[in-house]
Amino acid sequence: MSDRPRAAKETPLAIICGGGSLPLAVADAVTRRGRRVVMFPVRGFADPRDFADYPCHLIATGQFGRFRRLAVQEGCRDVVFIGVVLRPALRQIRLDWDTIRQLPRVFAMFRGGDNHLLSSLARIVEDLGFKLHGAHEVAPEILVPQGAIGRHAPGPRHEADIARGLAVLAAIGPFDVGQAVVVADSYVVAIEGAEGTDRMLERVAALRRDGRIPSAAGTGVLVKTPKRGQDRRFDLPSIGPQTVARAAEAGLAGIAVAGGATIIAEPQRVAAAADRVGLFVVGIAAAG
Amino acid sequence: MSDRPRAAKETPLAIICGGGSLPLAVADAVTRRGRRVVMFPVRGFADPRDFADYPCHLIATGQFGRFRRLAVQEGCRDVVFIGVVLRPALRQIRLDWDTIRQLPRVFAMFRGGDNHLLSSLARIVEDLGFKLHGAHEVAPEILVPQGAIGRHAPGPRHEADIARGLAVLAAIGPFDVGQAVVVADSYVVAIEGAEGTDRMLERVAALRRDGRIPSAAGTGVLVKTPKRGQDRRFDLPSIGPQTVARAAEAGLAGIAVAGGATIIAEPQRVAAAADRVGLFVVGIAAAG
Numbered sequence: 001m002s003d004r005p006r007a008a009k010e011t012p013l014a015i016i017c018g019g020g021s022l023p024l025a026v027a028d029a030v031t032r033r034g035r036r037v038v039m040f041p042v043r044g045f046a047d048p049r050d051f052a053d054y055p056c057h058l059i060a061t062g063q064f065g066r067f068r069r070l071a072v073q074e075g076c077r078d079v080v081f082i083g084v085v086l087r088p089a090l091r092q093i094r095l096d097w098d099t100i101r102q103l104p105r106v107f108a109m110f111r112g113g114d115n116h117l118l119s120s121l122a123r124i125v126e127d128l129g130f131k132l133h134g135a136h137e138v139a140p141e142i143l144v145p146q147g148a149i150g151r152h153a154p155g156p157r158h159e160a161d162i163a164r165g166l167a168v169l170a171a172i173g174p175f176d177v178g179q180a181v182v183v184a185d186s187y188v189v190a191i192e193g194a195e196g197t198d199r200m201l202e203r204v205a206a207l208r209r210d211g212r213i214p215s216a217a218g219t220g221v222l223v224k225t226p227k228r229g230q231d232r233r234f235d236l237p238s239i240g241p242q243t244v245a246r247a248a249e250a251g252l253a254g255i256a257v258a259g260g261a262t263i264i265a266e267p268q269r270v271a272a273a274a275d276r277v278g279l280f281v282v283g284i285a286a287a288g
Numbered sequence: 289m290s291d292r293p294r295a296a297k298e299t300p301l302a303i304i305c306g307g308g309s310l311p312l313a314v315a316d317a318v319t320r321r322g323r324r325v326v327m328f329p330v331r332g333f334a335d336p337r338d339f340a341d342y343p344c345h346l347i348a349t350g351q352f353g354r355f356r357r358l359a360v361q362e363g364c365r366d367v368v369f370i371g372v373v374l375r376p377a378l379r380q381i382r383l384d385w386d387t388i389r390q391l392p393r394v395f396a397m398f399r400g401g402d403n404h405l406l407s408s409l410a411r412i413v414e415d416l417g418f419k420l421h422g423a424h425e426v427a428p429e430i431l432v433p434q435g436a437i438g439r440h441a442p443g444p445r446h447e448a449d450i451a452r453g454l455a456v457l458a459a460i461g462p463f464d465v466g467q468a469v470v471v472a473d474s475y476v477v478a479i480e481g482a483e484g485t486d487r488m489l490e491r492v493a494a495l496r497r498d499g500r501i502p503s504a505a506g507t508g509v510l511v512k513t514p515k516r517g518q519d520r521r522f523d524l525p526s527i528g529p530q531t532v533a534r535a536a537e538a539g540l541a542g543i544a545v546a547g548g549a550t551i552i553a554e555p556q557r558v559a560a561a562a563d564r565v566g567l568f569v570v571g572i573a574a575a576g
Contacts, residue, residue, distance in 0.1 A: 167463070168465070171462070172459055172476075175452070175476050176475075177456070187464075188464070190483070191466070192479075194475070194478065194495050195500075199491075203487075207482050213482060
């Protein structure tokens with residue numbers, strides 16, 4: 001982007017990454033923009049073999065010292081955090097010197113919700129001397145646009161479910177809890193908690209199989225927005241072809257996400273997958 | 289109770305019942321109070337063999353006509369509805385003449401949430417000429433009292449989780465969605481949707497096993513209240529020994545329910561189960 005400072009282009013971008021296809025999509029997008037990237041996959045969440053084309057250093061959760069040393073060696077000053085990194089259990093943390101110095105803060109950050117966890121992490125990274133950026137700032141093409149992706153669009157019945165879903169998400173916004181719900185014919189079927197969107201959709205599929213969702217298959221909408229107060233630099237919600245597949249298995253009519261505030265891995269594949277199964281995927285205006 | 293009208297004692301009480309141990313507990317309590325009961329277990333949810341000591345007629349979901357005929361034959365005028373009856377899928381409904389006459393209403397009642405479903409059912413039962421009562425009205429001893437049941441009581445850390453859980457439940461109250469949440473050290477781990485409390489607790493147990501709940505085992509509270517606007521005549525939340533067992537499997541510290549507005553199956557067994565696994569079970573003041 002023309003208004004991005006030149007300095008940001010001159011040093012390679014450190015990408016701390018978890019699972020899914022997004023990290024590679026971001027790395028490729030940043031590379032296409034002419035900037036080098038260095039990948040830091042987090043052990044247990046991302047597979048270094050996915051990043052064979054890039055310089056790559058495996059790090060463990062909590063290895064702030066190792067990350068700092070390697071990132072400085074590589075000449076990185078800017079950091080992006082992307083991909084699925086589940087809330088690590090404290091026992092998974094590998095302690096190193098920088099982590100031990102941060103220990104009171106590390107413990108504190110595991111109390112409370114994800115927003116709290118992630119903004120604590122952001123502060124630690126910045127205290128180590130780096131600048132944290134949002135993946136959507138370094139690769140804006142990864143954001144869902146406003147409007148329908150693919151051939152299908154929501155009808156009035158779906159719009160009503162979307163409105164109800166947004167109302168539920170607004171109501172639970174203050175509690176730093178999940179950021180997705182499933183609503184089918186006005187019935188709130190599922191609210192996402194710590195399990196994440198994929199498992200929530202599996203649950204909806206099971207409820208559908210058991211006849212516990214009154215409306216017929218092909219009704220219902222997954223509504224997903226950023227949490228209120230969420231640090232968008234590294235925790236925007238994301239969707240991918242997998243989301244479409246799981247929504248289809250759950251018998252939904254479509255997916256509504258916040259346009260301009262949702263990351264989409266492989267948009268063409270998402271559109272193709274949605275068209276194939278007859279789902280709509282729509283970017284909507286959402287306060288977030 | 290002395291203020292209950294005499295007439296109510298003179299006709300046998302029709303108990304339409306789903307699964308779990310509550311229907312038998314209610315039948316026994318009403319019988320101890322000197323009133324006869326006639327059981328109407330709903331096929332697929334309750335087992336008629338559980339009610340061998342009582343007159344018993346199996347009915348299928350939606351057989352309003354059959355129920356009316358049998359209940360009139362038995363001389364019943366008062367009806368109580370108790371036990372786990374999952375939202376029946378439309379396809380499970382066995383149509384009979386009274387149901388067909390009610391069909392537009394039957395279809396309408398499957399749109400929207402459970403409150404809507406249950407209050408529709410209440411209106412149909414009353415239109416058939418019966419009076420619907422709450423199980424807690426005919427057998428008040430089945431309600432959870434205020435205060436701790438068993439040896440353990442919540443500490444300040446648990447009180448904070450209870451307060452947060454109540455706040456989440458108040459926020460989602462307008463949406464006719466689940467009536468239970470799990471909060472652990474201020475982190476909202478799970479919100480109940482259509483899956484029900486048992487499955488939500490199974491989910492929390494799985495999240496705990498996967499290390500996705502940051503606080504250690506032995507923290508966290510199941511908070512469960514009646515939904516706002518819920519028709520208390522037949523849809524109060526309930527707990528039993530099973531709830532304690534599942535909460536223990538989920539690694540929780542305890543269970544907080546609305547005192548005076550929660551049905552408890554087998555209170556002595558609940559207290560014994562809670563004492564054995566070291567959980568608290570507490571009746572709290574909750575708006576509901």
